[in-house]
Amino acid sequence: MPTITVDGRQVRVEEGRTILQALDDAGLLMDGVDVPHYCWHPGLAVDGSCRLCQVEVEGLGGLQIACNTPVADGMVVHTTSDRVRDARAGVMELLLVNHPLDCPICDQAGECKLQDYAFEYGAAGARTREPRRALQKRVPLGPTIVLDQERCILCRRCVRFCREVTGTGELGIANRGDRSVIETFPGVELDNPYSMNVADICPVGALTTRDFRFKVRVWFLEERPGICTGCARGCNVWLGVAHGEVQRYTARRNDRVNGSWICDAGRLSYREIAAPDRLRTPLVRGEDGVLRSAELDVALDAATRRLRELIDAKGPGMLAALASAHLTNEDLAALRRLLDRLGVDAAGLTLVMGEGDDLLVHPEKGANAAGARAAGFGDPAPILERLRGGGLEGLIVLGHDLLHPTLLGSPDALDDLATLIVLDTHRSELERVADVVIPGRHLAEKGGTLVNAEGVVQEVAAAVEPPFPATAQAEVLDRLAEALAPRLAQAGGDG
């Protein structure tokens, strides 16, 4: 492995990488070694056009762009010399020549690389008195993205993303020189399942998502790491939290899982967290057959009583449980403990299968399908079979994927169950037939460990509190187990 020296620091690098890539590989880029850059992006091919990443390399005359200069053993790089500083200041000055003074009304303000670098590497005052170019300020590029042509610094990340990553190629640069503008090709819209990533990678406020535009000023956001729950890829996301609520997801880079991207559906799935159909309160069916809201303790008592009665009367063999691919490993372990205590063997996983693609989207719609399988929750077919044939008396079900047309479809088959305990985050048709419904927490509200489709184990912490009392599924399950334990121990259970 070649070694290069950057500002006196030895860095071991991989053959064939460029200086910027090598710094990124070593985790030093903008975190130990500052080489400001616009066009380079770890998920895209080297472009070499913004010319901001210039560094001095001993032995090579002139300044070199770090993003496209291949490393060589023994190379000595300087990133803080006067020449480098002057060159950066020159580029920053030129980038601002035509830039509108929009910061007060720009959505990017606060997370804008032009602001940041101008502050860090630019000169104090502007020397240009020339008129700035006037262009279109609100160009809808498609259903998800709006372009402000004046704010664009023409780094072409968006263009290259659509060519290199999605292969859809909707964007191009029209005209040339200082008349260049980003445009969609005639008759084409920026409309692909990953389109909103361009807003993430746009270093300035030129590309904004319709979803987040003008919603919250970003300096009110606290960015907390999370994982998308949309599919078995388990893409890493940042949860932008303000006023106690998740306001957006943006892609969080993880080269082992999702690179720098997330799909649009996953990005918008933050909406599920504060969705109006969240299950806000426990529900218990009364003697009169009506489901009413109740305190958690009451609901847990009702569940305990029903499960105990069922097992006493029919034994654990008539009870089954269905786990969900949205549960964390901790939830699944708690469910396993409960089932072991109850002596219940019949357990399966309700997993919705859908469309996948060859970029990120996985056909398994649940972030922890692999974790659930590893915890012993497998094919639900035997349980579904028994449900349809009336061969079960009781069911504990987590989530409501069971109602998906490819699984049970309708709750009708559950009508005959003596006991149906539901633990869920969102409301569903299961309420029609459930005896006890207990609200659980969304991943963003509890954190936990997940295993993605490739077997990568990922752990995240809670990012927000639920806006209503809701208890993590693992805790609910443990409390149930505890409540059931003494009696079962007496009856010869495992204690």
Next chain:
Amino acid sequence: MYPRLPHVTGYLTEHVAEDDFVTLEGYRARGGWLAAERALREMSPEDVVDQVTASGLQGRGGAGFPTGQKWSFMPSDPDGPSYLVCNADESEPGSFKDRLLLERAPHKVLEGILIGAFATRAEKTFVYVRGEYSRAADVFESAVEECRTAGILGRNALGSGFGHDVVVTRGAGAYICGEETGLLESLEGRKGMPRKKPPYPAQVGAFGRPTTVNNVETLAHVPHIVANGPEWFRGLGTEESPGTTLFGVSGHVSRPGLYELPLGTRLDEIVFEHAGGVPGGRKVKAVIPGGLSMPALPAGQLDVPMANESLRERGTFLGTGGIIVMDDTTCMVRVACVTTWFFRDESCGQCTQCREGTGWLHKLCERIERGAGEDADLDVLRDVSASMEGQTICAFADAAAWPVQGFLRHFREDFEAHVRLAKCPFPASFEL
């Protein structure tokens, strides 16, 4: 008679006045294609590269890169096809030499192409002709067709066993498509935007394959070098810059046009003796020695040999040898306006410094010309052009910055007078 014949001819142009020189028969009758026969049948590619290297031939496309050395970068044992590109985009303002060679000596250029292709083991040559040069492209295509029919090109070129074909493509009107990698992008059907280097064309060129890009005139010298030997070539021109070149003289001179003269011929000799000096009894004010991209020289500095080694000492370059003469009625701020306008218009716009710098330079010059400039603007002109230099994907930004630096260096009074008087002090200058 062909209206653009050179006033002074040399080995490159000696038969260009004769109409049948454009035909295969006419070219052969004057000794044409013998050099290629010799190279392909009797020499190895290495021999040809060695001869051209020994001749000291420098590229005539503007950068003056040693041709033999460029050829030596090509793989000798390629794992697939290699290509030669003949750069016939000639778009440098002040430059009009390649057009003559294409229209009046197409077989000579083709012969140079075949020898160059053999030396670089290229199986195909793409001739990229400036879009406006439709006549040149037509003439050249006829010559290619003649050579195919005669077996000069084809699977067994000149019966040597070397296979080669030539494809003529036409540009669509962008100066930047003359830059070798902008050309390659355009050739492949994309927008003409130069490629970052590395990789260099000799590694990854046209259609991803090793490629050499040579100017039309460069290739036209090659048959003469092979026929007469490197020593003969070195006997012309200067020690460092051998051979003749085609100087194009335009602007305020009595006899504008082409002059084939040895490199190292003095600029004042070309302007005053050959081109007859400035008409109407006026004086020379400025001369751009090598096409619009090169810094201008003031009247007092024309005693310079036209070769890179000597021009460099005066802060300018030979470029494409396009000499533009301006008389003493000329407003150098207006010249700066048209120059910066040209580069602003033609910048491909990828690189920050070039995209924004060309526009800024132009706006500054316009404002100064309008009489709205300030002293500080001159410093901004200097700093902006300095920021553009040596820091971009291609040399276009340098080409845009250098002339401005030249105008400021030698004609600063013109700029200062505009600022002081708050108007243009040259009412008789050309109109913008």
